[in-house]
Amino acid sequence: MERRKTRGKFIALEGPDGTGKSTQALLLASFLKGMGIEAKVTREPYDPGILKALAKSESKEASCLLFAADRAIHSQKIERLLEEGFWVISDRFIDSSLAYQAGGWGMDLEKVEEINAFATSLRPDLTLIFSCPPAVCARRMQRRGKESGFDSDFLLQKKVGCLYGVLTRRGGERKIVDASQDPLKVEARVRREVKRKWRLKKR
Numbered sequence: 001m002e003r004r005k006t007r008g009k010f011i012a013l014e015g016p017d018g019t020g021k022s023t024q025a026l027l028l029a030s031f032l033k034g035m036g037i038e039a040k041v042t043r044e045p046y047d048p049g050i051l052k053a054l055a056k057s058e059s060k061e062a063s064c065l066l067f068a069a070d071r072a073i074h075s076q077k078i079e080r081l082l083e084e085g086f087w088v089i090s091d092r093f094i095d096s097s098l099a100y101q102a103g104g105w106g107m108d109l110e111k112v113e114e115i116n117a118f119a120t121s122l123r124p125d126l127t128l129i130f131s132c133p134p135a136v137c138a139r140r141m142q143r144r145g146k147e148s149g150f151d152s153d154f155l156l157q158k159k160v161g162c163l164y165g166v167l168t169r170r171g172g173e174r175k176i177v178d179a180s181q182d183p184l185k186v187e188a189r190v191r192r193e194v195k196r197k198w199r200l201k202k203r
């Protein structure tokens with residue numbers, strides 16, 4: 001008889017642009033592998049076709065729906081991996097739409113939540129929200145050669161950060177990570193949160 005694997009865990013990393021989530025996602029995956037846990041890293045926006053449509057979109061409403069459609073497709077992939085027993089680390093998930101579309105663009109928070117609830121019922125077991133002052137993020141992105149530092153972008157990231165703050169205060173499975181510290185400290189904090197939540201010991 002085939003042995004059924006235990007379902008994996010789903011961890012989402014969230015935060016404004018330039019908070020270092022992508023690097024920490026890879027570091028967390030290798031930490032988990034070291035603990036004997038098979039982990040997969042994924043990211044949103046996910047689907048290449050939707051990414052193209054997003055690049056062409058000139059309407060905030062269309063973009064909001066495209067992010068949600070992307071998430072619907074992405075969730076199916078994540079579900080399959082979780083069923084196979086993998087732990088999944090996603091660089092962005094629903095909270096990104098709440099922070100950017102509602103917080104950043106000023107769309108109605110409840111509506112954005114509704115659209116996303118229609119797109120997927122999947123929710124992370126743990127969300128780590130990377131928090132960092134916008135000026136620090138802007139400097140990091142400039143160093144990486146990414147456009148930032150313009151007033152509008154700076155303001156947008158500020159609003160995004162504020163909405164992430166609101167989400168953090170809602171609590172639940174969300175934890176805040178101070179991403180302004182040096183990467184080693186951030187890595188240690190991420191590990192601590194994950195170890196604490198699942199009482200991880202080396203397998």
Ligand code: TYD
Nearest residue numbers: 017018044045067092093096097098100101
């Ligand atoms: P991301 O790929 O994380 O940025 P980068 O190209 O710097 O690695 O995300 C692309 C942008 O899309 C980012 O500014 C956040 C935004 N975004 C939303 O506005 N809503 C969403 O639901 C998602 C997933 C991303």
